Amino acid sequence: MAVADEAEEFLRQFHAEHPSQPVPLGRRLHQVRAAIDAAGTYRHTPGELAFGARVAWRNSRRCIGRLYWNSLRVLDRRDATTPEEIHHHLCEHLRQATNLGRIRPVISVFAPDTPGRRAPRVWNDQLIRYAGLRRDDGTVLGDAAYVDFTELVRRLGWQGPSGPFDVLPLVIDTADDKPQLFGLPRDLILEVPITHPDCPRIDDLGLRWHAVPVISNMRLRIGGIDYPLAPFNGWYMGTEIGARNLVDEDRYNLLPSVAACLGLDTSRESTLWRDRALVELNVAVLHSFHVAGARISNHHTESRNFLTHVGKEQRHGRSVPADWSWIVPPVSGGITPVFHRYYDDADRRPNFYPDDRERDGASGQNGCPVRH
Template sequence: MDVAASPTSGPATPAGPDSAWMLREAEQFIELFYGEGNGQGGPAARMAEIRAEVAGTGTYTHTVDELAFGARVAWRNSNRCIGRLYWRSLWVRDRRDISDAAGIGTESVKHLVEAGGGGRIRPTITVFAPDRPDAPGPHIHNEQLIRYAGYPQPDGTVLGDPRNVGVTELALRRGWRGAGTRFDVLPLVIETARDGIELFELPPEAVLEVELSHPRYPWFAGLGLRWHAVPVISAMNLEIGGIRYPAAPFNGWYMGTEIGARNLGDTDRYDLLPVVAAKMALDTSSNATLWRDRALVELNVAVLHSFDRAGVKITDHHTESNRFITHLEREEEAGRTCPTDWSWIVPPVSGSATLVFHRYYDDADLRPNYLRRECPVEGGPDRT
């Protein structure tokens, strides 16, 4: 259940949102907040406070309870996330008082350590300072807090993750030097209104990784593969009631296919299917031998096996598909729309063997939500 899969595309907050737009968004959110049994009093009194604050400052401040509710509902509304059954359990770390690069880096490390839990992954979000009329909020330009570098080679190949060539080159231009392996952890690229772009290297204790092996193929461990355990999406905007939080990294735990089928298997990522097929001595002379399918299954078996052996939480796509149907039924019972993008909910392996494949879904662009934004470097928010 990678919350990396959850963000939904949608219209971003208008540049320089006016007070009327903000108040309309705020009113819808406050009605939702009180309508679901939160807060003391009622929405009318709270909206009077918000109108007065917007009139005086051009913006308003969420209460702690409003922030927590908004972040959780944003997960509930994320039409590309298969793991929303646990939306109520999202742990919200309120760090809105932090807007400097050093503070954001330090709290990002704490997020990784606390959310990782030594393998007991906990869905977590850390919310930093919002955009305000007098100053934009901070940005983390890495699409996840942990990403592996991609180094272009003279022959046109990439050592490491091709997805991250752009941010790798940016980090190198600013003085960072990796070890030159396939799994070098990139520094955080943090931008603030005051300091511009700064780099923050993650200490080893913040990066929980799993070395990959296979339960039946001893040679698999010799491939030297690994993957990080806590998928913290960090290049998305959290939008709640007209307030935009441009730095609000959040995570769940991985679904195995996100690593095995996408990160390691995609041809524009680590492209390991030919390598695994060769080690398995598969006949690759024709597509009809289904060598890619067989290699893909074994790559995913290795991911699930390795995480389980390491005591690190992960889920398989069949289990998570069943859980999503449970979530969908609960939302329908509550009278709520469960926005769902079929093309993202159906797993990239054995789709028709899962329950989520065999039905239609309603979709909608609801708020609160996690929204895509343009990235200044190559690449952008992705499900993996």
Template structure:
């Protein structure tokens, strides 16, 4: 990587406090990578690098071409060390939403994202890339951690109705004017903020939220709980970084792996905490940990999730299959001379980890670019703690 860095152009009046001059080294490295992997570009490499350097010197930023944006978003998925589903990185559908300016336009783009990603249950990997920050304009943001999240409410007894992880965010949107239904699976509104404007609330259209009723193949009492979960896990608070340009609003999705729902969302003590309920339905002895009641209840809950999605015709993957696919991804990448960064604690599934092939090996922990990043401010917003610049 070159050590040559461009100074901040002093002639620019900075309106956007979040803006920083893109790193020339990152820009150069990315463009060179793009031309190596896609050599048949209409603009020669040397000319494109000269264009970018001139734009940086005169405007303090530069703009990716549509082809560069698509490649950068896909490579960011390829480099995402916590994702086990990267075998399909080349299939990511990249939606260029950089011209969306108003909250209404952004909301329309987010709705279209959900429609295309849901695909009547045949879930497609999609990313929508909205405008980056510039010297004169802040980037748009969605405060939600995912486009579809369930509300959480504190009850009078100190317990929680709904998703306990989102009680603070639920309180926040209620303060902003949301009329909360008070149920167990209420879809939270989107909080969209654009340059110079206050955050605005938008309900997610009901027809765009595909939900799966959860049933168990052999336990009718489970069906009576009335549980459900949504089909599309669209992360919306991570910053996409491509060639020194940051895109704070770039929601993306794949499809669920069953353990995300059956071993975390429905099980974590600060979420729906359903293991004791499941154990009760199964008649398990919960008085002693040596009965392994947690393990038995966890497996049956995951059986219910996979069974329900298959029954509803909604795409999902089990952790054994996805683990084998990840090793296939590693083989393909290594054949191309590329390393595969991976965080073992995220790649190994939370159910029967030792039975999966991803458990019994070491991984490269390099941080590669392009990539996705979760910044402290974005995390705070999604946890119901808005921050000021």
């Protein structure tokens, strides 16, 4: 679809859902067409930008947490141009999103791609990720998914890692500067020590996880305009940490260690030791976040909330696009209400998309745009 056609479709949607605008739809369409004819692009008003970002979340078919789409806090950062300014705003994003543990959904929208100038980007797939270092014996210290990215930032001058939970620096890339490394101040990163309410041996593993998942490598597309740097966050669903990040074999692969802490028989699969360890690790994650005062949701509550969202959208005459394989939780999926349904898997805009500019060594883990 041409930029002008996509712009018109978006503006008609914006005015239909927000009819009391200072500039009538007809005049606004004329302004936008004239801008596109002259420069190949146009600039969203702050109201259009905020609406577009929120509807992009509403349309994100891999996200179970869309009940809260209209509460998204939109920070307009389109005028930031230097790496230093961008880093400052990314730090401010973390501060506002963390909110002393009362985590709130936030998106920071930086300058878009234009015909004559590429937009800024962050090479990291999330603002907060842990490093991974492959040792000589083939084992990995830290997050195995980030071994290549860790090597990339070490070549750029980063010193590390020294432990299993070292926060990676940001790589900020702008049109006017070479890619630059920026660290994140430690006081902006809320981390939760993982403890178990009944098994102190799990506490001894020394696990922790950061509280705010800020996706930073997906492209926000609104009305034909692409914003490659538009980091956004919600809050974690416990299974993302306890059934994926700490468990996947290409991440921390901790199920055998948790099973040992629980004294489980791992000699054969029929003991279901993996299932039992998985549940107890997820108990530990939810328990730990609650003790730390950090907002988190569980997969049963979030599944019911998603169906509440579906009902609300249907009452507004809107269907809800959804990818079943992402909506159904990775733990106890069959006993959640989202399992027993079919969904429309349509691609609707505005929306978030994987950025098509790949970086050597940069991870390409894309998925739910407000939790991962």
